[in-house]
Amino acid sequence: MRTVLFGVLSVMMLTTCGGVAHAKTLKVAPGADAQERLQTALIDAKPGDVVQLSSGRYELSDGLSLDVANVVVEGAGPGKTILSFDKQKGEAEGLLVTSNNVTVRDMSIQNARGNGVKSKGVDRISMVNLVVEWTGGPKAENGSYGVYPVTSTNVLIDRVTVRGASDAGIYVGQSKNIVVQNSRAEYNVAGIEIENSFNADVHDNVSTHNAGGILVFDLPGLPQMGGHSTRVYHNEVVDNDTPNFAPKGNTVAGVPTGTGIMVMANRDVHVFDNHLDGNASSGVMLVAYLNTFTDATYNPLPRDISVHGNHFGRNGYAPVWKGGAELATALGGTLPPVLWDGITSYPKPDGQVVAEAVRLSIADGPVVNLALKLQGTPATKATPVVTKTLSDGSLAEPAPVVLAGGQMEMGRAH
Amino acid sequence: MKPGAIGAISFVSALLLTGAAPAPDAPVDAALLVADDPAPALESYHLFRDSAAREPNAALVPYTLNTPLFSDYALKFRYLFVPPRQAVSYREQGALDFPVGTTLVKTFAYPADFRAPDAKLRFIETRLLIHKPQGWVALTYVWNDAQNQAVLKRAGARVPVSFVDVSGAGQRIDYQVPNVNQCKECHSLSGAIVPIGPKARNLNRDYVYAAGTENQLAHWTRLGLLQGAPEHSVVPRLPPWDDATQPLEGRARAYLDVNCGHCHSRAGLASNSGLYLTFEESNPTALGIGKRPVAAGKGSGDLLFSIVPGHPEQSILVYRMASTEPGVMMPQIGRTLSHKEAVALISEYISSLKPAPARN
Numbered sequence: 001m002r003t004v005l006f007g008v009l010s011v012m013m014l015t016t017c018g019g020v021a022h023a024k025t026l027k028v029a030p031g032a033d034a035q036e037r038l039q040t041a042l043i044d045a046k047p048g049d050v051v052q053l054s055s056g057r058y059e060l061s062d063g064l065s066l067d068v069a070n071v072v073v074e075g076a077g078p079g080k081t082i083l084s085f086d087k088q089k090g091e092a093e094g095l096l097v098t099s100n101n102v103t104v105r106d107m108s109i110q111n112a113r114g115n116g117v118k119s120k121g122v123d124r125i126s127m128v129n130l131v132v133e134w135t136g137g138p139k140a141e142n143g144s145y146g147v148y149p150v151t152s153t154n155v156l157i158d159r160v161t162v163r164g165a166s167d168a169g170i171y172v173g174q175s176k177n178i179v180v181q182n183s184r185a186e187y188n189v190a191g192i193e194i195e196n197s198f199n200a201d202v203h204d205n206v207s208t209h210n211a212g213g214i215l216v217f218d219l220p221g222l223p224q225m226g227g228h229s230t231r232v233y234h235n236e237v238v239d240n241d242t243p244n245f246a247p248k249g250n251t252v253a254g255v256p257t258g259t260g261i262m263v264m265a266n267r268d269v270h271v272f273d274n275h276l277d278g279n280a281s282s283g284v285m286l287v288a289y290l291n292t293f294t295d296a297t298y299n300p301l302p303r304d305i306s307v308h309g310n311h312f313g314r315n316g317y318a319p320v321w322k323g324g325a326e327l328a329t330a331l332g333g334t335l336p337p338v339l340w341d342g343i344t345s346y347p348k349p350d351g352q353v354v355a356e357a358v359r360l361s362i363a364d365g366p367v368v369n370l371a372l373k374l375q376g377t378p379a380t381k382a383t384p385v386v387t388k389t390l391s392d393g394s395l396a397e398p399a400p401v402v403l404a405g406g407q408m409e410m411g412r413a414h
Numbered sequence: 415m416k417p418g419a420i421g422a423i424s425f426v427s428a429l430l431l432t433g434a435a436p437a438p439d440a441p442v443d444a445a446l447l448v449a450d451d452p453a454p455a456l457e458s459y460h461l462f463r464d465s466a467a468r469e470p471n472a473a474l475v476p477y478t479l480n481t482p483l484f485s486d487y488a489l490k491f492r493y494l495f496v497p498p499r500q501a502v503s504y505r506e507q508g509a510l511d512f513p514v515g516t517t518l519v520k521t522f523a524y525p526a527d528f529r530a531p532d533a534k535l536r537f538i539e540t541r542l543l544i545h546k547p548q549g550w551v552a553l554t555y556v557w558n559d560a561q562n563q564a565v566l567k568r569a570g571a572r573v574p575v576s577f578v579d580v581s582g583a584g585q586r587i588d589y590q591v592p593n594v595n596q597c598k599e600c601h602s603l604s605g606a607i608v609p610i611g612p613k614a615r616n617l618n619r620d621y622v623y624a625a626g627t628e629n630q631l632a633h634w635t636r637l638g639l640l641q642g643a644p645e646h647s648v649v650p651r652l653p654p655w656d657d658a659t660q661p662l663e664g665r666a667r668a669y670l671d672v673n674c675g676h677c678h679s680r681a682g683l684a685s686n687s688g689l690y691l692t693f694e695e696s697n698p699t700a701l702g703i704g705k706r707p708v709a710a711g712k713g714s715g716d717l718l719f720s721i722v723p724g725h726p727e728q729s730i731l732v733y734r735m736a737s738t739e740p741g742v743m744m745p746q747i748g749r750t751l752s753h754k755e756a757v758a759l760i761s762e763y764i765s766s767l768k769p770a771p772a773r774n
Contacts (some may be wrong), residue, residue: 013642
């Protein structure tokens with residue numbers, strides 16, 4: 001029956017040369033019934049197999065999913081292999097991966113109705129050389145995330161371009177051991193966002209023409225909280241000038257248009273060797289979570305944050321956040337390149353106020369401290385203090401993220 | 415309601431398919447059910463006496479649920495098959511403990527007109543949830559237009575369906591037959607496939623059998639199919655969502671448990687959302703009250719909280735239940751229509767909730 005089935009669905013199986021014994025390449029071509037043929041290949045793949053999508057445009061009627069471990073899904077290259085979800089009738093993802101050790105590479109994913117490519121609960125997910133885009137430009141109706149690894153471990157995002165996401169272009173949530181590199185995020189609400197995650201290296205990316213360039217956040221009430229140990233370095237964070245188009249209610253809807261790099265409620269975040277220019281609201285912003293919360297284990301403050309060696313062009317010259325314009329005027333027309341809200345205490349859900357030893361090491365400057373002190377105090381209450389730098393001593397840099405088992409090499413191959 | 419028999423057609427098609435007519439009273443092929451490779455055609459298992467699957471094998475026990483999953487208003491015919499000399503073990507929480515070889519059979523069907531639900535019944539798909547030695551496996555068999563054969567469709571399908579709804583209005587939908595991965599998306603607990611519906615509390619109700627009305631748990635016990643169950647009056651009972659004589663909150667929570675709780679639980683596919691809609695959940699924030707969205711995107715509908723007590727029109731939960739747009743609608747799969755009656759129920763429930771006292 002298996003032979004008959006493959007024949008009917010015209011999925012060819014070829015033995016790969018020099019690969020794992022019995023590893024196969026399941027070839028899929030565009031054309032009629034692409035949905036069923038491609039989804040069938042994703043179901044029939046066995047561990048070690050490659051699902052190869054030849055050049056052309058695949059018109060898909062539903063979301064796709066992969067639940068087989070140790071599989072590579074590869075196209076002929078972005079712009080050559082195009083998965084088009086213009087006619088998607090169901091599912092919230094273009095492609096959902098729920099199995100371990102999977103690589104998705106070398107293709108374009110267009111106009112997914114929800115997210116572009118999502119991995120949920122995956123150990124070793126690699127998204128390499130992809131273009132994920134909403135082709136109608138920035139719109140609130142676009143999908144939320146371009147690439148979306150969540151509750152995953154050992155995550156590689158390499159040479160991925162995302163355009164038009166109505167939340168974050170590249171979003172990694174509640175994950176561990178993450179590398180986001182050599183990628184480009186533009187015309188999204190947030191370019192790159194690392195949220196509720198542990199150990200991330202975000203480097204050598206370009207984040208431009210988003211509302212906000214790079215965000216490192218932690219939110220309450222989630223299974224994984226206490227985000228920490230992220231290095232944001234050697235990125236181009238320039239001209240983030242697309243008006244925030246996120247649907248209200250989402251956290252990123254509160255990110256001011258023209259934000260460069262924003263760290264909110266996280267610890268051990270080191271921001272260095274980046275180039276920031278043309279971000280009208282701010283260069284680097286270190287802020288507490290703004291809302292009240294009911295989770296007693298949540299810490300809303302940024303702490304143990306290091307900012308050094310960044311190259312600042314013109315930033316903070318037209319801040320759009322509430323109280324920002326007044327502040328800029330008071331400080332001579334432009335905000336200093338680094339801004340800290342100065343919040344060092346927060347009310348627990350039971351009302352008890354907790355003071356925190358917030359350690360900062362900000363060698364770049366000048367720095368403006370809004371001195372808001374208590375979490376929840378609006379920026380309009382700022383009593384700003386500008387200093388050349390701001391340091392509580394040096395802070396140990398998080399160790400580089402290492403992806404083992406050939407994952408980094410897989411990203412570089414081809 | 416019992417589907418009518420189409421004996422003659424099924425007999426002919428069975429001859430064509432197998433070259434031999436199976437005896438109508440042949441036993442269920444229990445070995446084939448647990449074999450590594452699924453049968454390409456449903457009738458090979460002999461779960462039904464006829465190839466149109468209108469007449470269940472004598473070893474199958476029909477059952478129903480207090481509160482079922484909504485599937486675009488499809489009628490569902492459910493049967494339990496337990497291998498000979500085996501029995502299900504009672505569990506108060508979660509699905510019952512079904513022995514290897516157990517098969518849950520569910521046929522999805524539409525009448526031409528829901529005002530006459532027993533007439534002109536069209537079968538769309540028959541799903542099998544089989545407890546194989548290596549774990550549960552979900553399969554779906556899609557019926558042909560002639561309604562005499564159902565074949566395995568692992569990659570899912572879209573089937574155009576037309577019907578007249580209870581109000582007399584014509585409906586046309588692209589019914590979604592799930593692929594095997596989508597089956598797992600809902601039927602997954604910490605990554606393994608599990609049954610959703612047949613929990614003691616959801617089975618604890620009467621059923622009208624050919625021989626008379628009896629509580630389902632009592633019936634299964636009497637037949638020797640279920641062991642260890644206490645007297646049904648002391649077994650927890652999930653409120654039927656549509657029984658207006660039951661308390662509102664229980665009905666709403668039952669509906670959310672069955673329709674959302676399989677993903678929105680601490681071990682489900684939506685665990686990362688922090689929104690947990692299971693019957694057991696007691697944390698108000700986890701249940702959505704005053705909870706901000708995490709990764710909802712356009713699914714937020716420009717609203718700030720999952721549930722705003724007293725205000726269904728400000729609650730993301732209602733917005734997403736009422737939507738039919740992919741990326742916004744919840745559940746994400748298994749429906750193309752909004753379940754209007756359930757949207758009304760959940761709206762009424764949220765209206766009934768009192769706002770939390772203001773915090774300092």
